Amino acid sequence: MKITEINHFSHHHKLELSYSGTPYQCDGCKELGFGSCYQCNNKKCDFHLHENCGVAKPIATHSFFKNSNFKLKKKGKRGKTCKACGKDVQGFMYKSKETYLHPCCLELPSTLNGNFNGGSLRLILEVKASTKCLICQNKEIYKGKLKGWAYISSCGKHCYHVGCVNNMNFENWKM
Structure with a gap:
């Protein structure tokens, strides 16, 4: 079941699951997004989160890293790249030892x-x-x-x- 409305630590207004008809920059991971996202319901705000960034868990696992727990970090590290897509991690990211993943990359379909x-x-x-x-x-x-x-x-x-x-x-x- 999809969560249609959230309170998120990164924003002071409620966020609603909606469809963005134009590309947006996710205010969580700082990556480009399009389609479904959590969006501020205040008309004066231009705040967006990918679905995966909006419901990111504090600790997560991935089948490629059997004995690792990934911790959600609010800010990326300069010069570090996502192990999955190769792009810089600038905002929300998951970290385990020296492995970094964007929240959307952690949740890629197998x-x-x-x-x-x-x-x-x-x-x-x-x-x-x-x-x-x-x-x-x-x-x-x-x-x-x-x-x-x-x-x-x-x-x-x-x-x-x-x-x-x-x-x-x-x-x-x-x-």
Whole structure:
């Protein structure tokens, strides 16, 4: 069941779950967002949180890190990047030892299903790309500095970095 209204420590007004018809910057993680978000119900406020940032738990786990607990931090660390998408962590983030994740990246679905060339395609979230990403044409993000998570088809022919998929989704949404 979706939570439709929240009081959040990061804002002094109530936030309502709504659909933003235009892109917004999440005031939690500082990443771009579009679609469903928690938005201030005060007309004078322009405050938005991704759904995942709005209902982020103080402590979370992820299946890729079996023996780790991630603690929610309110502010990112300069020069630190999200292990999943490769982008800087500037606002809300989860941290475990030296691993950083955006709240939205921590909650990525383990599989994506879609259509490709008239057939169905199932993509599975993996810790690293096994082949070149079909979007950026690289195996690593940022010229080998960061592996990044990827969605990979069971046949291994289709590989997409999480960060590249996020960028592509935004570009497609703008059209």
